[in-house]
Amino acid sequence: MYKAPVEEIAFTLKHVAGLAPALEGGHLGDLTDDLVDAILSEAGRFASEEVAPLGAIGDTQGARLVDGKVKMPDGWPALYKAWAEGGWNSLTASPEFGGQGLPHMLHVAALEMWNSGSMAFAIGPTLTIGAIEALTAHGSDHLKATYLPKMVSGEWMGSMNLTEPHAGSDLGVMKTRAERRDDGTYRLFGQKIFITYGEHDFTDNIVHLVLARLPDAPAGTRGISLFLVPKFLVNEDGSLGARNDAYCHSIEHKLGIHGSPTCTMIYGDGRFGEEPGAIGWLVGEENRGLACMFTMMNNARLAVGMQGVAIAEAATQKAIAYAKERTQGKAPGWQGSGMSPIIEHPDVARMLLTMKVLTQGARAITYACAHAVDMSHGEEATHWSERASLLTPIAKSFATDAGVDVSSLGVQVHGGMGFIEETGAARLYRDARIAPIYEGTNGIQAIDLVTRKLPLSDGAHVRGFIAELREIAAKASAANAPALGETGARLEASIADLEAATEWLLATLAEGKQAEALAGATPYQRLFGLVLTGAYLAKGALADGGDGRNAERAALCRFAAENVIGETAALRDRVMTGAASLAAARVALG
Amino acid sequence: MYKAPVEEIAFTLKHVAGLAPALEGGHLGDLTDDLVDAILSEAGRFASEEVAPLGAIGDTQGARLVDGKVKMPDGWPALYKAWAEGGWNSLTASPEFGGQGLPHMLHVAALEMWNSGSMAFAIGPTLTIGAIEALTAHGSDHLKATYLPKMVSGEWMGSMNLTEPHAGSDLGVMKTRAERRDDGTYRLFGQKIFITYGEHDFTDNIVHLVLARLPDAPAGTRGISLFLVPKFLVNEDGSLGARNDAYCHSIEHKLGIHGSPTCTMIYGDGRFGEEPGAIGWLVGEENRGLACMFTMMNNARLAVGMQGVAIAEAATQKAIAYAKERTQGKAPGWQGSGMSPIIEHPDVARMLLTMKVLTQGARAITYACAHAVDMSHGEEATHWSERASLLTPIAKSFATDAGVDVSSLGVQVHGGMGFIEETGAARLYRDARIAPIYEGTNGIQAIDLVTRKLPLSDGAHVRGFIAELREIAAKASAANAPALGETGARLEASIADLEAATEWLLATLAEGKQAEALAGATPYQRLFGLVLTGAYLAKGALADGGDGRNAERAALCRFAAENVIGETAALRDRVMTGAASLAAARVALG
Incomplete structure (x- = not known):
């Protein structure tokens, strides 16, 4: 447990x-x-x-x-x-x-x-x-x-209503419409899908925030407004009034997170109320709904990143416990009587250590992002706000990919038992799979990272960040500690890969070669996440937590450097030289 | 579909x-x-x-x-x-x-x-x-x-009964026992788990092949015998006789392949028959049961590899079809009206092409292994038998990992719809997950590859195979075809990685450093699979199938070389330098 x-x-x-x-x-x-x-x-x-x-x-x-x-x-x-x-x-x-x-x-x-x-x-x-x-x-x-x-x-809960059948990643084409009424309220009509916790029995009322389009709104994302649509209208004294014309039509049968109701919500079809139309109130200004959403979108992305970390942590704990208990075969060098615990087998240890590295790397990246959010309200607001912006897509994507990869390794460590639902490893594997998809797919995160985040302050922000990472690598090298092995050198090489890929992308974007830059966006995002994993584990290993676990942190950091982050060179090549073959190979997709 | x-x-x-x-x-x-x-x-x-x-x-x-x-x-x-x-x-x-x-x-x-x-x-x-x-x-x-x-x-089906609760990867500790009877038959007593199609309503009779231990058998794997235990005894005239004392006690609730009954089988508890004991007949010699099983174990491993290829193919087809139909956003350079099909987005194309490369690479490896099996019955039997032996663990592991990775990408391409069970992408993702586990986990395959297959003919076989791969790379380089891009050079570099890692492993094994060699077994197995993927795609691109698809094959081969197989360098490093940090990091597992 x-x-x-x-x-x-x-x-x-x-x-x-x-x-x-x-x-x-x-x-x-x-x-x-x-x-x-x-x-x-x-x-x-x-x-x-x-x-x-x-x-x-x-x-x-x-x-x-x-x-x-x-x-x-x-x-x-x-x-x-x-x-x-x-x-x-x-x-x-x-x-x-x-x-x-x-x-x-x-x-x-x-x-x-x-x-x-x-x-x-x-x-x-x-x-x-x-x-x-x-x-x-x-x-x-x-x-x-x-x-x-x-x-x-917590007396009432909320829900976020963005997606429609034809408007997922691209919200500009949504069709839910809102009509103005003389009393300052609006009436909403339309259908929203994939609405998490759109209906449940936790609370008496549910406060839906709904994106919709006014009749005279401009086309695209500049014509979307945000409305508050409560499940029950609220009387002047705060008590619940009439049922609003908004309800859950059906819930999805999903791969995972079964306890979370994923609702199709119907607004304004006349099931409730005297006349059709869900009564809503404008939040923010008309046609500025997406901007309102964006204020919390970054935090939501970070929250989904945390789900990746969370699943990875749970999967790692479960796998380590099982691998210590389950005995099978004899590992090389095993001196005990009978079979060895499977954790003694080098391959099982490799899986568990990889799980641990990815989990801790993802945790460090997401926490660093949250820290930047906190700091962006104080001095050096621009610096920290840019740091939060830069880290958000990496945190979301790297951590959610880690959730999938680590939970998959978790199933593997359990062997046949991993495939049996009662063991619980499979649930983590199923639950994890939505996180790279919702709140902006990881592909969308990569587009965001490359086209909007790298160019912040004309590239000065990302360059400054890379310089900070170099300092960590230099400290790891200077520590000259046998426990750190090749950490310094490996980290420096990976940072060089990141720097080369970054400069290439900035130059390619500056030349207006959008397609070439986007072809490498996902490998670049992964490369950045691996470098941060190596760097943050090294930072932790170089710090003294005062808990006597320094040796453990140094060993894990070394494992990360020598056994996990080495793909950065291949990823760099993919970013810098992969676009042409990607474009050419489209012919193979029929 | x-x-x-x-x-x-x-x-x-x-x-x-x-x-x-x-x-x-x-x-x-x-x-x-x-x-x-x-x-x-x-x-x-x-x-x-x-x-x-x-x-x-x-x-x-x-x-x-x-x-x-x-x-x-x-x-x-x-x-x-x-x-x-x-x-x-x-x-x-x-x-x-x-x-x-x-x-x-x-x-x-x-x-x-x-x-x-x-x-x-x-x-x-x-x-x-x-x-x-x-x-x-x-x-x-x-x-x-x-x-x-x-x-x-097909009038009767069979089943294979190996696993017991405490005997999975290590069959030496199994407890199911068999007693000799004077009439030359045996009586079996014990419990087997994870028995695929141990019970069903496809056929009237089911022929169970069951591993069990005789009372005077030596300990370990040299004391296991193989028995045939029919569900119904067979009369002299071939008609069905009495029910044997063997039955399915329960079936598992699994992550995937729900249609396949995974049975706990009880032998000899007295539910059927006059006295307790499932009636069985010896197959092969006493205490040689595992050797009998091994004759079909390689083919079974290859068959599981095919499941990986199969899932990858199905997932790729489904994802390509969806990506052509679903429109969202505007891809760079998109000239059409409205939103682009998502296949136009470079990141989606990258996922689909990666899926296609892994599928075709896995297919080529498994088919090449099957070819070696066929050829091992003719001239040059030793050569082909060694080739089949060498390729089996790579085919099983690479193809089943491809099944998992490709079906995961398949879910991702579908976005939110991928998480909805009715779409079908999630089923492939769930089904795929067992294949890296059963018929010998992929970690066991890696141990087999490194400790038993590399040393075949004192390493001469694997060296000869690498020389064959070099010929393919040389032809790709010599073709000097723009459509192949950097294929020749990239492939040569990856083959050099394979060669270096192979020689290191052979030398390390020769020095008796089993633990060091095994620490790199999984990265080595992956490295080998990636090199074969690149080489076999190049071989296909250099051949003329007479179907006018040469340009397509060249483009996909180039994509593989420039965007998929580049991890070989990192994997080589992991094999050759990763063992020390793996051993040291055990401290981090508590």
């Missing part, structure tokens, strides 16, 4: 991602080291003891649509209530609406733990928190006063 | 794997090119039109245990009947027992197509064919006469 790795999370936050210097520098208000530890510890306890035990039933029972209502898995409504009462929904929310105003880093760390316990459970609250962010940033005072306190307390 | 790629299969068989020269050289009896085409064409029709349409119901309905009997999915018993009546069970079986005595290559090609249609269906007959092989090679005349004609005709 999953046990939250609270110490490892705290170490990564403080000594790799930047929390310790930020606390020392007074950048995070009156937050103290002790408070951080207390929050992490309690979040870990809740995730391990309350959430994780209900993960399996969420998968086998799933969310079910019964008579038009979504019934959540047994025990989950009570779990949600306990979670909300624990104040976990309000961690980062503004104190003005009952939140605790804590840094994003802590939220992200807690999020990792909920998701390790049950990704299907954690995704619901995550979306509510995203809705809270959007409403806090763009809602009118009336909307905020009406909805935010109850959303922050 | 899957359409069998008959032309591509025929091309690979003939011009890459060696069928054309073997036919010309008269190595395959009176088999003709026309007959090959006719068989492939009819097998393809059956797979596309009969098997594939029943794949989805096999998954959703699955095999069900009802009142002690296994009920197969709707339509499957009739499908099996049609399949057996089509003579597909008897392709490679000896004419003495009603078989057609055709080369293994044709069986393997047909197997690919059945598995693309439904892996859960195809695995059953595959195991029967394995049982036929074992019985043909090792059974007494009486057993052969009694069982083989009905197994070859």
